[in-house]
Amino acid sequence: MEHQKINMESLWSDDEVPVSPTGQYFNSSALSISVLSVLESEIPIDDSPTFVLLNDLFLPINPRFSSIMVKDNNGVKQWKKVDVKLQDHVNVPTFPEGKSPEFYDACLNDYLSKIALDLFPPGRPLWNIHIIKYPTSNAAGSLIFKLHHALGDGFSLMGALLSCLKRCDNPALPLTFPNFQMKTDLNEEKGSVCKSLTNAFSTVVNSASDFGWSLLKSSFLQDDQTPIRSGVEGVELLPMNVITMSFSLDQIKEIKVNLGVTINDVLTGVIFLGTRLYMDATSKESKNGVSTALVLLNTRNIGGYTSVAEMVDASAVEKQWGNQFGFLHVSVPELNGKECSNPNQFVYNAQKIIRKKRDSAAVFLTGKLLETVRRFRGPEATAQYIRSTLKNSSMTISNMIGPLERMSLANHPIKGFYFMVVGVPQSLTITMVSYMKVVRIAVGMEKGLMDPQKYKSCIESAFDMIYKAAPSI
Structure with missing residues (x-):
């Protein structure tokens, strides 16, 4: 079964859509808060399908992934659709070859610290991905999504990312989550x-x-x-x-x-x-x-x-x-x-x-x-x-x-994942x-x-x- 594509274009009938108040707060002169989501692969990462997956699965999830934040004539921030140059959003860092997993643990930590401090370039949608092709103590390779918090909160962003993944045991079935009920x-x-x-x-x-x-x-x-x-x-x-x-x-x-x-x-x-x-x-x-x-x-x-x-x-x-x-x-x-x-x-x-x-x-x-x-x-x-x-x-x-079942991305089983809020x-x-x-x-x-x-x-x-x-x- 192919991944389900969520078509949300009809929700944005105009060229520009107002940014929510919270979205404006999180991308302002006082605050710039983002989320780093780290997916740990069980096998070495083959990044050849990256651009196809981003174009076919990730971008269609929500128009915000293809939009930038601009101000209208009244100074009010709006989401404005743009053409996305995927190559500008994909990063594959190079570390020294042939080192131990512990060495690459330190490299990954330093890299997370670096991208946490990096600002998104103006004129580009507020997301990037980083592909780490080196084995750490926890994984054969790591995929890092950096998503600006102005795009949505953890609930929204997790839904966006997980919609790109499949169940390892049966790709035809959806990922499921523990059920919970709110009691008062x-x-x-x-x-x-x-x-x-x-x-x-x-x-x-x-x-x-x-x-x-x-x-x-x-x-x-x-x-x-x-x-x-x-x-x-x-x-x-x-x-x-x-x-x-x-x-x-x-x-x-x-x-x-x-x-x-x-x-x-x-x-x-x-x-x-x-x-x-x-x-x-x-x-x-x-x-x-x-x-x-x-x-x-x-x-x-x-x-x-x-x-x-x-x-x-x-x-x-x-x-x-x-x-x-x-x-x-x-x-x-x-x-x-x-x-x-x-x-x-x-x-x-x-x-x-x-x-x-x-x-x-x-x-x-x-x-x-x-x-x-x-x-x-x-x-x-x-x-x-x-x-x-x-x-x-x-x-x-x-x-x-998170999901109950083991998940995979482009046939890469995901051993574990975590997220971190940065810019706080x-x-x-x-x-x-x-x-x-x-x-x-x-x-x-x-x-x-x-x-x-x-x-x-x-x-x-x-x-x-x-x-x-x-x-x-």
């Missing part, structure tokens, strides 16, 4: 009038508190300078290290069942505990410094997705495509004797904080604030506010759900994606500030501590 405490407690009134009052109070704190964090209150936050102005312009680690989804589910929490609660608790362990190992004085994580949320009005076709369905493009997310300010719990003796407390703390903030209207109110700022002061001022929000916090955490004015960025019952955590960190291997060891130790403690509950 309000539905569970619907039968109790008293509880409903109590919840309503609690929501109002929490919304006011969370929104007020978020406003202060975005405007005035900065996190402490710690081993995970340098506080340097322009940190997004500094070199970075990227490391990854893998965890068994089955083991994560064991913790989830034993503790009665969600998979996201487990992963967030592991990251929080591992981060505090790293801070403790690096500097006793600042191990419990004020540190805030921005946890990204998908705000689409959907219950989930089960296939790639649903992610990029042209008939539902307004619901599916673009940047549709919010963020929660979550304080990283402190590390003390109680948490060391009971590491599961970090999971419970993560669950409690995130559930409380999810149940408030802070995300909605923040969205309204951004829209108000944009309306009266313009998108550049709004982008500056978002930049301040990021800069004043210590880290960003985002996650995606923070010293630490963490992303997570599931694939074939494995959760891959990728960490981008300011080079020279953090020790990559020490941080990785601390995250792995945190997972082991929580996994071993969970059965006792």
Whole structure:
């Protein structure tokens, strides 16, 4: 079966289409944020079909991949269709020949840091691909997509990329994803009038508190300078290290069942505990410094997705495509004797904080604030506010759900994949994606500030501590 081509040209009847507000924020004088998606091939890469695949599969997914961002006579940014010169978007770097996989690990890391800092040339669509033909410790070759965040969020961009891939076991069948359903405490407690009134009052109070704190964090209150936050102005312009680690989804589910929490609660608790362990190992004085994580949320009005076709369905493009997310300010719990003796407390703390903030209207109110700022002061001022929000916090955490089946691209089986958000004015960025019952955590960190291997060891130790403690509950 051939790949399904998603024809979206009919959605763009005019030559120019307005850029969404979030798209304008992410490609402004204050911010330029992109996503690096890395596909790891099990076999050496044959790049001969590259241009055919890009022309026949990638470009038709969405007109934005064949468009540039321009300003109209009123200064409003628009997407304008252009002729794409594919050779300008394909890069095949050359490294020294005949070296060890560990040598090419370092080459790949340096290359990721380099392209993270590279700006997209004006007059070209906002994407590039990079083909690494050298074997690393994880793969026989790597394919890197760099996609500007103005094109869409992780949900949109993952749908775009995965629509170019097939299932290894049966190419005629679509890639599928774990099904998930959103539940709310309000539905569970619907039968109790008293509880409903109590919840309503609690929501109002929490919304006011969370929104007020978020406003202060975005405007005035900065996190402490710690081993995970340098506080340097322009940190997004500094070199970075990227490391990854893998965890068994089955083991994560064991913790989830034993503790009665969600998979996201487990992963967030592991990251929080591992981060505090790293801070403790690096500097006793600042191990419990004020540190805030921005946890990204998908705000689409959907219950989930089960296939790639649903992610990029042209008939539902307004619901599916673009940047549709919010963020929660979550304080990283402190590390003390109680948490060391009971590491599961970090999971419970993560669950409690995130559930409380999810149940408030802070995300909605923040969205309204951004829209108000944009309306009266313009998108550049709004982008500056978002930049301040990021800069004043210590880290960003985002996650995606990946396919259950092994996938392939042009008959190249994909051993693993991960993504990294770059251009963010923070010293630490963490992303997570599931694939074939494995959760891959990728960490981008300011080079020279953090020790990559020490941080990785601390995250792995945190997972082991929580996994071993969970059965006792």
